[in-house]
Amino acid sequence: MLVIKDLHIAIDGKEIIKGINLEVNAGEIHAIMGPNGSGKSTLASALAGREIFEITKGTVTFKGENLLEMSPEDRARKGLFLGFQYPVEIPGVSMVNFMKTAINEQRKFKGLEPLSASDFLKLMREKQELVGLHAKLTNRSVNEGFSGGEKKRNEIFQMAMLSPDLAILDETDSGLDIDALKVVANGVNKLRTKNNATIVITHYQRLLDYIVPDYVHVLYKGKIVKSSGKELALVLEEKGYDWIKDETE
Amino acid sequence: MDSESHTYELKNEFIKLYQQNADFLNSNSGPLMNEFRPKAFDDFVKLGIPTTKNEAYKYTHIEEYLKGNYEVEFSVDPFRINLKEIFKCDIPDLDTYVVLMLNGSYYYDNQMPSLPDGIIVCGLNEASVRYPEIFRMHYGKYADTATDGLIALNTLFAYDGVFIYIPDKMTIEKPLQIINISYSFRNLRITRRNLIVAGSGSSCNIVFCDHTLCAHNYTTNSLTEIFAAQDANIEVTRIQNENSLSSHISHTFFHQEERSSVTSNTISLHGGLIRNNFFARLNGTGCESNHYGLFMGDDNQHIANFTYINHAMPNCTSNQLFKGILDENATGAFNGKIYVSKDAQKTLAYQKNSNLLLSPAARMNSKPHLEIYADDVKCSHGATIGSIDAEAMFYLRSRGITEKEARQLLMYAFAYEIINKINIEVLRDRIIDLVDRRLRGELSRCNNCHIHCQ
Numbered sequence: 001m002l003v004i005k006d007l008h009i010a011i012d013g014k015e016i017i018k019g020i021n022l023e024v025n026a027g028e029i030h031a032i033m034g035p036n037g038s039g040k041s042t043l044a045s046a047l048a049g050r051e052i053f054e055i056t057k058g059t060v061t062f063k064g065e066n067l068l069e070m071s072p073e074d075r076a077r078k079g080l081f082l083g084f085q086y087p088v089e090i091p092g093v094s095m096v097n098f099m100k101t102a103i104n105e106q107r108k109f110k111g112l113e114p115l116s117a118s119d120f121l122k123l124m125r126e127k128q129e130l131v132g133l134h135a136k137l138t139n140r141s142v143n144e145g146f147s148g149g150e151k152k153r154n155e156i157f158q159m160a161m162l163s164p165d166l167a168i169l170d171e172t173d174s175g176l177d178i179d180a181l182k183v184v185a186n187g188v189n190k191l192r193t194k195n196n197a198t199i200v201i202t203h204y205q206r207l208l209d210y211i212v213p214d215y216v217h218v219l220y221k222g223k224i225v226k227s228s229g230k231e232l233a234l235v236l237e238e239k240g241y242d243w244i245k246d247e248t249e
Numbered sequence: 250m251d252s253e254s255h256t257y258e259l260k261n262e263f264i265k266l267y268q269q270n271a272d273f274l275n276s277n278s279g280p281l282m283n284e285f286r287p288k289a290f291d292d293f294v295k296l297g298i299p300t301t302k303n304e305a306y307k308y309t310h311i312e313e314y315l316k317g318n319y320e321v322e323f324s325v326d327p328f329r330i331n332l333k334e335i336f337k338c339d340i341p342d343l344d345t346y347v348v349l350m351l352n353g354s355y356y357y358d359n360q361m362p363s364l365p366d367g368i369i370v371c372g373l374n375e376a377s378v379r380y381p382e383i384f385r386m387h388y389g390k391y392a393d394t395a396t397d398g399l400i401a402l403n404t405l406f407a408y409d410g411v412f413i414y415i416p417d418k419m420t421i422e423k424p425l426q427i428i429n430i431s432y433s434f435r436n437l438r439i440t441r442r443n444l445i446v447a448g449s450g451s452s453c454n455i456v457f458c459d460h461t462l463c464a465h466n467y468t469t470n471s472l473t474e475i476f477a478a479q480d481a482n483i484e485v486t487r488i489q490n491e492n493s494l495s496s497h498i499s500h501t502f503f504h505q506e507e508r509s510s511v512t513s514n515t516i517s518l519h520g521g522l523i524r525n526n527f528f529a530r531l532n533g534t535g536c537e538s539n540h541y542g543l544f545m546g547d548d549n550q551h552i553a554n555f556t557y558i559n560h561a562m563p564n565c566t567s568n569q570l571f572k573g574i575l576d577e578n579a580t581g582a583f584n585g586k587i588y589v590s591k592d593a594q595k596t597l598a599y600q601k602n603s604n605l606l607l608s609p610a611a612r613m614n615s616k617p618h619l620e621i622y623a624d625d626v627k628c629s630h631g632a633t634i635g636s637i638d639a640e641a642m643f644y645l646r647s648r649g650i651t652e653k654e655a656r657q658l659l660m661y662a663f664a665y666e667i668i669n670k671i672n673i674e675v676l677r678d679r680i681i682d683l684v685d686r687r688l689r690g691e692l693s694r695c696n697n698c699h700i701h702c703q
């Protein structure tokens with residue numbers, strides 16, 4: 001589904017991602033871990049099309065197409081979803097209007113008619129329940145005044161609404177209490193099929209108890225320095241990153 | 250020729266125009282209106298048309314918009330057209346008392362069915378004769394001709410407009426909708442003069458809609474004096490939607506007595522030049538005075554808002570919020586003043602102007618001004634000029650929303666804060682639709698015109 005080859009990403013001329021190779025297939029869950037500042041969010045945002053990140057080298061194909069040539073909206077409409085580490089507050093844009101526009105733009109792209117008002121509301125309700133997002137939040141402006149945890153839940157809600165083929169969840173677990181973590185993980189698991197894939201970026205093994213990854217990668221100083229099965233997360237939890245740093249330096 | 254001599258020529262043109270028409274104006278208007286003309290004449294001769302040297306008009310080249318070839322009509326209904334046939338209000342669900350104004354005059358065929366008892370709505374000219382007591386007490390009392398050449402000019406040529414009187418303790422549930430229509434077969438100068446008197450404890454909601462129905466040049470100088478007696482509650486919404494050739498200068502004076510509450514909300518959708526001057530005098534304790542504005546400009550439009558909130562008495566609150574969205578070569582200006590006299594303790598006065606510039610050529614000048622002589626007050630002002638937030642833009646696009654649609658959502662979100670202050674729900678919904686279409690560039694200037702201008 002996603003094939004990344006020798007990807008280099010820079011911002012303001014400074015190289016942050018320094019040659020990454022990664023292949024994600026349908027049905028798989030990949031976890032990316034790594035110390036602060038190693039470039040996890042940079043990779044995620046660049047894959048979603050944030051223009052400030054410059055691709056200086058390498059290729060990325062998504063479902064066989066050149067991802068790097070697409071606009072952010074086309075990436076989304078082709079089935080890519082980014083759960084933001086820091087979701088943006090947008091005062092004045094209501095959640096309902098935001099989701100209605102997003103859904104209908106995606107439908108238009110697929111040549112489908114806009115969703116009727118009642119079907120849309122039904123979908124909203126169904127997905128709200130799935131991720132335990134309080135209904136009152138969908139009456140507010142996008143993320144405005146949401147608590148940290150509410151913002152993260154809202155990301156999962158949006159994912160559920162848009163049902164992407166590939167979801168990249170950037171620290172969607174941080175800021176969540178244990179109950180919320182379970183709900184969110186449960187949401188991800190329920191949405192999981194053999195046709196979609198997920199990349200979870202996290203600092204905590206805890207999440208991986210609920211969302212069980214097929215692969216765990218360690219990103220360090222802009223490179224994937226270790227890839228292994230889910231047991232790697234346990235080792236990291238216990239030993240931290242120092243041993244990997246020692247190994248690579 | 251430099252602009253000084255331009256203004257000088259223009260001034261002489263107006264003086265000549267007055268001298269030629271003084272007899273007509275004086276013989277067709279009530280004596281209570283005519284009384285004001287000699288002083289207005291002297292003041293205009295002294296002041297002339299304001300230039301950019303005048304601090305209040307620093308960013309607006311008024312003379313550029315006023316010169317040119319124009320006709321002036323003083324008689325009411327030069328052709329007795331059936332306005333109702335050519336004009337249909339675009340707000341069908343809005344249940345209002347509709348008052349049509351044609352080229353500054355009260356339309357002869359306005360029917361005001363079943364207005365609640367004691368409420369008066371009629372032409373200003375008619376009111377000056379039929380209701381001399383009310384007229385004498387308020388006309389020309391708030392708009393001082395010695396302060397601005399354009400106020401003097403309006404008073405000099407004042408002929409008609411709308412007159413509204415709400416008796417004490419009276420509430421009109423339905424809004425009064427005053428539709429100002431410019432319609433002619435040639436370029437026209439229009440002078441309009443309104444007077445609104447709200448008795449103590451009364452409450453009303455007034456909507457002004459400015460429309461041009463033809464593709465001619467119109468320059469309008471309109472002035473509205475509004476008196477809010479104690480405990481009165483007045484909400485004024487104004488929708489400005491005129492053609493690109495039109496220039497509209499409006500002056501609105503609010504005179505507020507004890508505990509009165511005034512909210513004005515001005516939505517500038519379209520026009521060549523729009524210059525709005527707002528004055529509020531908080532003349533009693535415990536007043537509330539809110540002044541909101543939303544303006545959208547593109548092409549070579551110029552939109553300027555000027556405010557002067559005079560806190561003359563203690564314990565009053567004023568709020569000002571003006572937001573602008575400027576695209577292409579549009580220019581805008583906000584020039585706002587809060588004046589707090591030394592007796593006006595416990596004043597709360599806030600002023601804010603935020604602007605969104607969509608193109609590198611669009612320009613905005615924002616100049617807040619506080620003049621405070623009392624010590625126990627809370628005042629603040631602020632201005633921001635920015636472009637569309639890139640992070641918000643990316644967030645929306647990352648959900649599959651096109652760049653165009655995402656921009657639309659963000660512009661609309663910016664505008665919504667002002668629209669949301671309108672209390673009449675159907676009007677608010679209608680304005681939401683108009684603003685949405687305006688921001689998409691789909692708003693037809695003649696959407697409610699059933700005649701075809703060539």
Ligand SMILES: Nc1ncnc2c1ncn2[C@@H]1O[C@H](COP(=O)(O)OP(=O)(O)OP(=O)(O)O)[C@@H](O)[C@H]1O
Nearest residue numbers: 011016034035036037038039040041042043052085
């Ligand atoms: N917009 C930006 N401008 C300049 N530098 C940036 C920008 N965004 C990221 N960086 C830099 O790139 C590096 C990687 O940051 P990134 O946010 O990708 O790290 P991360 O692995 O997600 O960290 P964390 O675990 O703290 O979320 C950091 O040194 C950061 O300062």
Ligand SMILES: [Mg+2]
Nearest residue numbers: 040041042085
């Ligand atoms: Mg990060």
